[in-house]
Amino acid sequence: MKRDAFSQYHPAVNFVFFVGAIGFGVVIQHPAYAAAGCVSAALYYLLLRGRSAWKLILSMLPLAALLTLINPLFNTSGEHILFRVFGRPYTLEALYYGMAIAAIFVVMMLWFGCYNAVLTSDKFTGLFGNLIPALSLLLVMVLRMIPNFFRKMKQIIGARRSIGKGAEKSGSTKEKIGQGMTVLSALTDWALEGSVVTADSMRARGYGTARRTSFQIYRMTLRDWVLLALMVFLAAGVIVAGGVRAEFTPILSIAPLTWGFAAYCVFLSIPTALHIKEALQWRISISKI
Amino acid sequence: MAHFHIQNLSFSYPNAKKESLSGVTLSVEKGEYVVLCGKSGSGKTTLLRHLKSVLTPHGKRSGQILFCGVPIDEVSKQDQASKIGFVMQNPDDQIVTDKVWHELAFGLESLGCDQKTMRLRVAEMASYFGIQGWFHRNVAELSGGQKQLLNLASIMAMQPEVLILDEPTSQLDPIAASDFLNTVRKINLELGTTILITEHRLEDIYHAADRVVVMDGGKIIANDTPRRVGEQLYAQNNEMFAALPTPVRVFYGAKAEGDCPLTVREGRNWLSKTFENRTLAAVEPDSEPAMEEVRNPALKVKEAWFRYEKDSPDVLRGVSFEVPAGSLFAVVGGNGAGKSTALKAVCGICKIYRGRVEIFGKDLKKYRSGELFQNCLAMLPQDPKSLFVKKTVREELAEMCREEDKIAQAAALCEIESLMDAHPYDLSGGEQQRAALAKVLLTQPRLLLLDEPTKGLDSFFKQKFAQILRKLRQQGMTIVMVSHDVEFCAEHADLVSMFFDGQILTTDTPHRFFGQNSFYTTAANRMSRCVFRNAVTAGDVVALYQKNREGST
Numbered sequence: 001m002k003r004d005a006f007s008q009y010h011p012a013v014n015f016v017f018f019v020g021a022i023g024f025g026v027v028i029q030h031p032a033y034a035a036a037g038c039v040s041a042a043l044y045y046l047l048l049r050g051r052s053a054w055k056l057i058l059s060m061l062p063l064a065a066l067l068t069l070i071n072p073l074f075n076t077s078g079e080h081i082l083f084r085v086f087g088r089p090y091t092l093e094a095l096y097y098g099m100a101i102a103a104i105f106v107v108m109m110l111w112f113g114c115y116n117a118v119l120t121s122d123k124f125t126g127l128f129g130n131l132i133p134a135l136s137l138l139l140v141m142v143l144r145m146i147p148n149f150f151r152k153m154k155q156i157i158g159a160r161r162s163i164g165k166g167a168e169k170s171g172s173t174k175e176k177i178g179q180g181m182t183v184l185s186a187l188t189d190w191a192l193e194g195s196v197v198t199a200d201s202m203r204a205r206g207y208g209t210a211r212r213t214s215f216q217i218y219r220m221t222l223r224d225w226v227l228l229a230l231m232v233f234l235a236a237g238v239i240v241a242g243g244v245r246a247e248f249t250p251i252l253s254i255a256p257l258t259w260g261f262a263a264y265c266v267f268l269s270i271p272t273a274l275h276i277k278e279a280l281q282w283r284i285s286i287s288k289i
Numbered sequence: 290m291a292h293f294h295i296q297n298l299s300f301s302y303p304n305a306k307k308e309s310l311s312g313v314t315l316s317v318e319k320g321e322y323v324v325l326c327g328k329s330g331s332g333k334t335t336l337l338r339h340l341k342s343v344l345t346p347h348g349k350r351s352g353q354i355l356f357c358g359v360p361i362d363e364v365s366k367q368d369q370a371s372k373i374g375f376v377m378q379n380p381d382d383q384i385v386t387d388k389v390w391h392e393l394a395f396g397l398e399s400l401g402c403d404q405k406t407m408r409l410r411v412a413e414m415a416s417y418f419g420i421q422g423w424f425h426r427n428v429a430e431l432s433g434g435q436k437q438l439l440n441l442a443s444i445m446a447m448q449p450e451v452l453i454l455d456e457p458t459s460q461l462d463p464i465a466a467s468d469f470l471n472t473v474r475k476i477n478l479e480l481g482t483t484i485l486i487t488e489h490r491l492e493d494i495y496h497a498a499d500r501v502v503v504m505d506g507g508k509i510i511a512n513d514t515p516r517r518v519g520e521q522l523y524a525q526n527n528e529m530f531a532a533l534p535t536p537v538r539v540f541y542g543a544k545a546e547g548d549c550p551l552t553v554r555e556g557r558n559w560l561s562k563t564f565e566n567r568t569l570a571a572v573e574p575d576s577e578p579a580m581e582e583v584r585n586p587a588l589k590v591k592e593a594w595f596r597y598e599k600d601s602p603d604v605l606r607g608v609s610f611e612v613p614a615g616s617l618f619a620v621v622g623g624n625g626a627g628k629s630t631a632l633k634a635v636c637g638i639c640k641i642y643r644g645r646v647e648i649f650g651k652d653l654k655k656y657r658s659g660e661l662f663q664n665c666l667a668m669l670p671q672d673p674k675s676l677f678v679k680k681t682v683r684e685e686l687a688e689m690c691r692e693e694d695k696i697a698q699a700a701a702l703c704e705i706e707s708l709m710d711a712h713p714y715d716l717s718g719g720e721q722q723r724a725a726l727a728k729v730l731l732t733q734p735r736l737l738l739l740d741e742p743t744k745g746l747d748s749f750f751k752q753k754f755a756q757i758l759r760k761l762r763q764q765g766m767t768i769v770m771v772s773h774d775v776e777f778c779a780e781h782a783d784l785v786s787m788f789f790d791g792q793i794l795t796t797d798t799p800h801r802f803f804g805q806n807s808f809y810t811t812a813a814n815r816m817s818r819c820v821f822r823n824a825v826t827a828g829d830v831v832a833l834y835q836k837n838r839e840g841s842t
Contacts, residue, residue, distance in 0.1 A: 137386075140385075140386045140387050140391065143387045144384070144428065147429050148381075148429070156675045156678075158638055158675075159670040159676050160678075161636075162667065162738075163728070163729055164659065164661070164662025164732055165662075183678070185678065186678035190674060193674075193714050194379075194382040197377060197379055198382050198384075200377070201382070201383040201440075204341060204344060204370070204375045205370060205395055205396035205399055205443070205444065205447070206367060206370025209366045209370055210367060210399065210401035211401050212399060212401065213397075213398050213401050213403065215390070215394035215398055215404070215407050215408075216404060217391075
């Protein structure tokens with residue numbers, strides 16, 4: 001991932017943004033809103049991933065087209081009948097509706113792509129560690145256990161191969177299953193043995209003696225609060241202004257745009273704007289040197 | 290007031306016939322550096338675990354333990370957690386979380402520290418231990434040495450008054466181990482933290498200790514300054530004498546008089562002074578026959594190249610060597626040089642992409658699957674645990690071979706007859722090693738590969754292991770071992786090779802090999818090179834010393 005200004009903010013700020021962007025994106029079917037979502041999500045995803053972003057974005061196009069074209073096959077209500085398929089009407093309104101659904105789908109996929117790049121697993125656990133300390137510790141321990149498990153499995157299989165006890169390619173399925181079970185049971189023994197030590201190590205460091213606190217590696221600073229406030233303000237604006245109603249079938253009826261749309265556009269372009277602002281600042285400061 | 294005062298402590302595990310600790314009385318003063326040593330199973334770990342209530346094993350107990358004058362059971366759990374730090378053997382299993390920063394904070398989180406204190410303490414620890422560079426990393430990416438350092442740092446973050454370390458370096462390579470032990474020493478000197486440590490590798494810490502306590506069969510048999518303990522063990526003709534640092538063994542072995550040297554430097558000065566202005570009758574151990582051209586090698590590797598992934602750097606970069614049949618061939622070299630990979634390439638687990646491997650004159654690729662590991666080649670992996678898949682040692686051996694008499698034979702050779710019905714995980718490190726070896730031997734290999742066989746073994750088990758290897762060679766087996774253990778290789782190998790940067794650089798007999806090196810060599814050689822030449826074991830130095838003394842008187 002490329003260096004990104006928005007990712008440097010507190011995970012809570014990142015999280016609130018994605019909740020807003022994905023939430024609005026899914027709920028609001030208004031075509032203008034959906035278009036704004038598509039453009040800003042694609043733009044931000046491009047900034048995050050660089051050239052490799054095109055792969056996801058381009059693969060979205062046929063999918064979106066498919067979703068659009070399929071919808072009228074199932075949804076037959078609407079005034080303007082384009083043609084009939086097996087006697088069922090294929091209407092213009094349903095086609096528009098399909099477009100809206102496709103747009104929602106694309107917006108969601110792209111925002112989740114951005115989400116994965118910005119909110120890494122350690123940010124997520126760091127964010128929710130304070131709310132549910134026991135659960136987050138469990139999560140952290142599981143995250144550590146899984147790769148350990150695979151590493152040990154490889155080790156056992158290697159060790160068994162070097163004494164001629166590996167699963168032969170020519171062996172029967174039954175033999176292979178038998179070998180697999182042996183490795184699995186050995187692995188379980190090993191893991192249990194290790195977990196005794198881990199438990200000792202936890203108790204030796206006072207686990208369970210007091211109410212656990214959680215070390216926060218991320219801190220809310222002033223700029224985090226400012227950005228958070230701005231986001232909440234804009235989101236509230238979108239909700240209060242209204243004008244997001246859009247009905248496609250049986251009669252096309254789309255609400256006129258209000259200033260809520262402007263608020264929505266500003267909201268969605270926050271990460272992109274921050275990214276570009278930082279890139280420009282960096283250019284300028286270098287050119288001054 | 291003593292920091293810890295143990296009074297007449299006896300302990301036995303449930304269903305055990307013998308006491309694990311009997312009548313132990315010991316007191317540790319504030320700020321002291323105490324080294325606890327003894328054979329595996331002498332009760333060191335059991336004693337250390339009694340010093341922290343949550344780790345204390347269940348069983349029958351009598352006697353008393355006082356921490357700062359208060360019985361240990363009455364010290365609150367929270368106080369014990371923060372004031373008594375405990376570092377265990379296995380670097381990996383001790384770590385709880387997945388991030389370095391989180392692990393550092395774990396103890397503080399458990400104690401319910403507030404953010405501000407935690408932040409400061411974590412920052413302090415990261416700076417003191419030089420962890421800043423890998424503060425944000427995943428724990429899985431760290432080396433063994435870094436993991437153990439992290440364990441130490443995360444305990445030091447709670448600012449303990451006492452630090453108890455139970456064989457902390459047994460799983461580390463020598464360089465990481467001495468780094469770790471130096472850090473422990475630094476903590477003792479700079480912070481005044483009381484240290485109580487058990488170790489096999491006495492070479493690095495013996496001289497620095499204020500006091501050495503020796504245990505045997507659950508009893509304390511010596512408790513004095515390092516110099517005096519050496520004297521006592523020698524006088525008692527105790528088995529533990531073999532575990533003492535080389536200078537001490539040479540000094541007493543040569544029956545010299547005066548102050549016993551503890552470090553290589555002191556040993557060097559002592560030897561130079563003894564033989565000052567004297568012509569020496571002999572300066573070299575009886576010379577070995579020069580290396581001959583190897584005919585019919587058991588193993589021949591020629592220009593082997595290997596890398597793990599398509600785009601990763603090469604690990605083996607043209608490895609070539611020949612192992613004469615019936616010899617013990619040792620490969621030494623630094624960490625991550627590719628030694629273990631070379632062994633894996635020999636048994637075909639890693640497939641080389643260039644070059645060839647010949648085993649008993651036949652190309653590795655021409656062996657059919659199954660044929661290679663039957664009566665031909667076998668490897669003992671670094672961690673013997675990875676070979677154990679059953680509930681008892683007997684079942685482990687039965688997995689390999691049905692014939693009772695062969696099993697009995699292998700068990701007798703590895704001296705594990707008395708352990709046949711135990712669970713493999715209940716054995717000590719040395720016993721596990723021998724059980725795994727017995728299992729490997731049941732494939733009846735003619736060529737045996739060993740990966741770090743002496744890792745984590747105490748000197749007593751090492752001797753035993755060396756005996757077994759000697760017996761196997763008498764039966765005509767060829768052994769290739771990869772090791773960090775320079776002392777072991779010098780004493781027992783026929784040929785030693787240096788592995789560096791994916792290649793084998795030189796191969797020679799131990800005397801010539803270590804005689805030429807000045808850093809990568811045994812303590813005996815470093816200590817005696819000012820007077821003698823090519824003396825690489827304590828035995829060599831003692832023999833030369835006596836020869837020259839006799840000559841002069």
